[in-house]
Amino acid sequence: MSFITAPAPPDTSTAVRLVQVRKTYPNGLDQTEALASVSVALRPGSFTAIMGPSGSGKSTFLNCAAGLDRPTSGHVVVGDVDLTTLRPDALTQFRRRHIGFVFQAYNLVGHLTVAQNVQLPLLLDGRRPDQAWQDHLMHAVGLDGMADRLPGQLSGGQAQRVAIARALITRPTVVFADEPTGALDSHTGQQVLDVLQGAVRDLGQTLVLVTHDPRVAAVADQVLFLADGHVVGHLEQPTTELVAEHLLAAAGR
C-alpha cells in the first residue's frame, strides 16, 4: 500500500497524525529535504514537545502539522480531517476554527488593542466574539484589566499571554506553539509555559510545542527528537535530566 497516494483513513483516536510527511524546499538547483517521510500519531489531550538541533526540521514539522505549510507528499490528519485534501480556502477556514498557533515573536497586530487581538481569529472567520469566554481566557492567562492596551504597552511575557489567549479563543482542537518561551527570560518563560499548559489542560486540548529548552520539554507528556528531517528519538514522561542526556548523546553521535 502506498501512503503517498492513498488518502489516510479517518481516525478520531488521534488528534494529529502525520503519515509519511515529506517536505522539500528548493535550494538553488538542488533541494533541501526539511522533513523526510515523518509518521507520528499524537493522542487527544496530550502535550508533545519537539526538539532537535537547528535546521533539523522542527518548524517545518509544526508548520505542516498546523496546515500553515503543505507537505510535498504524505498526509496530515487533524481530528478526522485530512488537511492535505483541502483546497486553500477550506484549509484556511479549518485552521481558523480548529487550530491555534503561538509564534515565538507573538505576531500581535500593533494598532489593535489586546481585546481586539484576542478576538481576531473569530472576526476573520466572520464570527462574533463570545464575551464571557474571552473574559475567562483573559483571566486565565493573567491579563485582567489589560483589554484596552496596545501591544507596544506590554512586556514580552504579557504579549505572549495575549498570543496564547488568541490561540485559544476559537476552542481549537490542537494548539501548536513554536518556541513560545524562546524570546523570554527563564522566569517569564516559565510563567508563560504554566499559563499555556494550564489553559490547554483545563480545556482538554492537544498541545504540540517546539523548544530548545530541556526544562520546557520536561513538562510535556512526551518528547520527539528530530535530526536531519527524521524522528530519531522518543521519550515518554521526560525529565529535564533525561532530555538533556538524550540531547548530549545525540550531539555526540
Ligand SMILES: Nc1ncnc2c1ncn2[C@@H]1O[C@H](COP(=O)(O)OP(=O)(O)OP(=O)(O)O)[C@@H](O)[C@H]1O
Ligand atoms: N522556506 C524555506 N525555504 C528554503 N529552505 C527552508 C525553508 N524553511 C526551512 N528551510 C530549510 O529546511 C531545513 C529545516 O528548517 P526548519 O526551520 O524546519 O528547522 P528548525 O529545526 O526549526 O531550525 P531552528 O531551530 O534553527 O529554527 C533547514 O535546512 C532550513 O534551511
